[in-house]
Every structure is written in structure tokens, then in C-alpha cells.
């Protein structure tokens with residue numbers, strides 16, 4: 013079954029709002045794992061607007077499932093993951109001032125660059141995933157970097173889901189099939205929520221992991237964190253109807 017990695021960036025956003033430690037990010041991570049998540053994802057951005065670099069160091073000792081650290085492989089980010097050695101590193105080509113992740117890698121143009129980073133991170137014992145759009149040529153070029161997995165950038169799927177979910181998912185299904193043929197592991201994330209998750213999980217072959225944060229934390233404000241984590245898990249276990 014597809015694993016749920018909960019992105020706790022937005023819990024850190026709330027924590028930072030008052031300059032104190034409430035909510036306690038580390039306790040939230042422990043609780044989210046206890047509620048059933050199979051991973052914790054963080055995306056420490058250069059401006060530390062939410063998850064701070066020290067949070068990542070502290071989470072390494074706290075997370076008992078898998079720690080997935082996302083980010084643009086800047087020198088500071090690489091120094092952090094060299095120090096922390098999380099179970100998974102997801103490479104994302106974000107600009108420092110991006111309001112959120114808004115693009116996947118051009119793995120054709122950056123293939124040599126990514127190849128070197130992938131080799132180093134795998135050498136540290138980290139699983140590596142590359143964030144990209146569901147474009148066959150990009151998937152093929154990602155495989156040539158030696159990455160363990162790709163993460164399909166699902167904003168477009170989420171945007172078009174309600175209009176025509178079958179059409180919205182089609183490029184992702186094709187990319188997933190190609191990834192499987194190329195021996196790439198498959199993750200997915202960005203803007204997934206309680207409306208659109210089950211259909212993707214039921215129809216994307218070989219989907220190993222989804223990382224979900226913004227919608228999940230928003231839902232938890234109304235539904236409670238434990239209940240919300242379990243609702244997202246239920247979407248991943250729903251049988252295709």
C-alpha cells in the first residue's frame with residue numbers, strides 16, 4: 013500500500029508565528045507517527061520561513077519511521093543532509109523566494125548536475141528522489157541520473173481533478189508506467205487532499221509514497237490531527253470501485 017509521509021512545514025509556520033515552541037514541532041512529529049503516518053517530510057527553505065535547519069537536526073533523533081528532507085541542493089542544504097543523513101532526500105528546484113514549490117526539474121538540462129548530487133547522497137546512505145512533472149522525456153532523463161525514485165509534481169492533477177479526473181490523471185499514469193519500466197521508485201506530492209487522493213492512489217501503479225502537508229494541516233484544524241491522518245490513510249487503502 014502507498015505510504016503516507018506527512019509534511020509538517022505548516023505546523024512549523026504556526027510555531028514560528030509567536031517565537032515560542034507552541035505547537036511543539038517535534039511532539040507533533042511523534043504524534044503524527046503514532047496516528048499512523050509512515051513518514052515525516054520537511055522542506056527547510058533558505059529563509060527558514062517554517063521548518064528551520066535545527067528542526068531537521070532535531071527531527072533526525074525523533075522520527076522513527078522515515079525522515080524525508082526536501083529542498084533545492086544549495087551548499088547549505090547539502091551540508092545539512094550530509095550532517096543529518098535522512099532516510100530520503102527529495103531534490104526540488106525551488107527558487108529561494110518561491111511561495112511554494114512551483115516546478116519540477118528539467119532533468120535533461122540538469123542531468124549531469126543531478127547525477128553528481130545523486131551519487132553523493134546515495135553514497136551517504138540516503139534514498140534520493142527527484143521532483144518532476146509527468147513528462148516521459150524528463151522521467152527518462154531522471155533515470156539516467158541514477159536516482160532511486162522520482163516524485164511526480166501533482167499540482168496540475170489537483171487543479172484539474174474536479175473538471176475531469178481521468179484526463180487529469182492520464183499523464184501521471186503514463187509517467188508511472190514508464191518509471192516502473194525504468195526501475196524507478198515512484199512518489200507523488202503537492203496539493204493532494206481528501207478529495208483527490210484516493211483516485212490517484214487507486215489508479216497509479218507502483219505508487220510507493222505520497223507526501224502531503226498543506227491540505228492535511230488545514231483539514232486538521234476542523235477534523236483534528238489524529239482523525240485527519242487516519243482519513244488520509246484511509247484514502248490510500250481504499251479499494252478501486
Ligand SMILES: CC(=O)[C@@H](O)[C@H](O)COP(=O)(O)O
Nearest residue numbers: 021055082104112113201202
Ligand atoms: C515539494 C513540494 O511540493 C512541497 O513539499 C513543498 O515542500 C511545499 O512547501 P511549502 O510547505 O513551503 O509550501
Ligand SMILES: NCC(=O)COP(=O)(O)O
Nearest residue numbers: 201202203223224225226
Ligand atoms: N512533496 C509534497 C509535500 O511534501 C507536501 O506538499 P503539500 O501537500 O504541502 O502541497
